[in-house]
Amino acid sequence: MIPEQAAGPAPPARVRIRVEEQVFSVEKSLLVESSEYFRALFRSGMKESTQEELRLRALSAAGFLAMLRVLAGERPVLSGDESVEAVECAAFLQAGPLARYLVHSVNSDNCLLLYQAAAVFGLRELFHSAALYIRDSYAELREGLEGLPGELRAYVRSLLPSTFIAVGAHTPTFEFLEDLSRTICYLDEESNAWRTLACLPLAASTFLAGVATMENKIYIVGGVYGASKQVVESSFCYDADTNAWSEFASPHQLRYDVTLVGHEGHLYAIGGEYEKTALKSVEKYDVATKTWSFVCDLPQPSAATPCAQALGQIFVCLWKPLDTTVVYEYEARRDEWLPVTDLKRPQSYGHCMVAHRDNLYVMRNGPSDDFLRCVIDCFNLTSRQWTTLPGQFVNSKGALFTAVIRGDTVYTVNRMLTLLYSVEQETWRFKQEKAGFPRSGSLQTFLLRLPRRDHDIAT
Structure with a gap:
């Protein structure tokens, strides 16, 4: 009689996420840990929680990829379009690690763009952090500030430098x-x-x-x-x-x-x-x-x-x-x-x-x-x-x-x-x-x- 071999640890459960025309294979546990959206989805008991492939129709592949890179411990340098798409992804998926990465990425080149994007998608912490950065560099950014809507300029001016x-x-x-x-x-x-x-x-x-x-x-x-x-x-x-x-x-x-x-x-x-x-x-x-x-x-x-x-x-x-x-x-x-x-x-x-x-x-x-x-x-x-x-x-x-x-x-x-x-x-x-x-x-x-x-x- 051949003794049974001890089973090794089960491989982590993965799910395929289709965004636009790209498919990403991701560990479920990583998504649950990092995203309120996926945490609620996989624990909901709905049929989507057990599907092998899910489609995210509202997001861009570039924004989702930026999130995966941040979750993997990378520090991606994002272009202007990629930054906006990452803000949208962080807001839609309620992805805390990506939102925090964007907060710490605010600089004089992207602060106005991130400020406006955060206002559009309701990412409050990023909105406030970008506004504080702009307030501290008000003189240097004065020309770019003229292109902001009046309520966004007013919020910046209301802050303490x-x-x-x-x-x-x-x-x-x-x-x-x-x-x-x-x-x-x-x-x-x-x-x-x-x-x-x-x-x-x-x-x-x-x-x-x-x-x-x-x-x-x-x-x-x-x-x-x-x-x-x-x-x-x-x-x-x-x-x-x-x-x-x-x-x-x-x-x-x-x-x-x-x-x-x-x-x-x-x-x-x-x-x-x-x-x-x-x-x-x-x-x-x-x-x-x-x-x-x-x-x-x-x-x-x-x-x-x-x-x-x-x-x-x-x-x-x-x-x-x-x-x-x-x-x-x-x-x-x-x-x-x-x-x-x-x-x-x-x-x-x-x-x-x-x-x-x-x-x-x-x-x-x-x-x-x-x-x-x-x-x-x-x-x-x-x-x-x-x-x-x-x-x-x-x-x-x-x-x-x-x-x-x-x-x-x-x-x-x-x-x-x-x-x-x-x-x-x-x-x-x-x-x-x-x-x-x-x-x-x-x-x-x-x-x-x-x-x-x-x-x-x-x-």
Whole structure:
């Protein structure tokens, strides 16, 4: 008698989707996971839920293909027509991953098109995100705005533009020794002056703290006080809409010199130090449930980890021996850090990273460890190629290690000057000069949308 062989796992159930004249074979589970339309269809019990082939008459093949590519983890570069067809597909199929990809793809070339398409097909999150982008680049997009319907122009004008924010490194203080310089400040570009937005809570530290923004709030985690670098055990949140501070729980592992990132409703506390030991643990804070949980460790211990977000993903730089920087991407669905690329350059002081469109810009001092000069290497996530930006940026005229990008404009600042650069293909061109931030020491910078009320306290 021949024993029966153990059956292997059943192959995933697939369905053929006919769109226009093309047929796509897709796993049912992928469609159920990613589309409200297919989730309802396959669970409805109707005859269509068991058919081997379905026809989608209202969509284009190009839009459906764009969705499948995004679901496969690709980052497709879409033409104008493909973008509109992808918006239609995301709306009709209620495909959340495709809608989020379109939100993170908004740029100065496609924002007006995506804004109008989102208005037509009712994709609310994309509509609002594109409108915010247009508001932040209003002057540069003014000519194109004239072609929009009046109600769409009015909605853009009703929004608050983002403002350049800076905070210095401050340790906690006592009420009777209150330090009036412990403030978060914003750049009033019309009057070319830095003004006070809010005073830090007495117990908060921004010295070696993780600071991040998300949903128009500033979050502060960690930080130290005292000669022995005692970690501040409370975390703090400033709500720009209400002009109020609140406290929230600190990570399970206390840490300083930590990188904090706000991403899709969660804060990520990445690495850092504790008792002079570098950490590789990473914790995630769910703002909705107000809870911290550990996620996948970094590949190696790291403090003050350079980090940026591009195309809706988190990227970090980690240093390896022999002058190698490795860029990793955090894959949230699989909870993994995946190596993306590496760069061999002599290490030096002041390493950081910012993102624009599908480019990651890694900034460091040099050449020859000259801390007054900055060189920038650019990695394109689509072509997977490195380039070096022409020219060198002198830190004494603009501290590029505090750079943030709004639209196509880079904001950098030090005590003497705030410099603005225009991002043009593979170059940064000098654009404008503003007042420097009149505080010594290291800075952290970010963007907020400030309600129309008088702060008006000059720094």
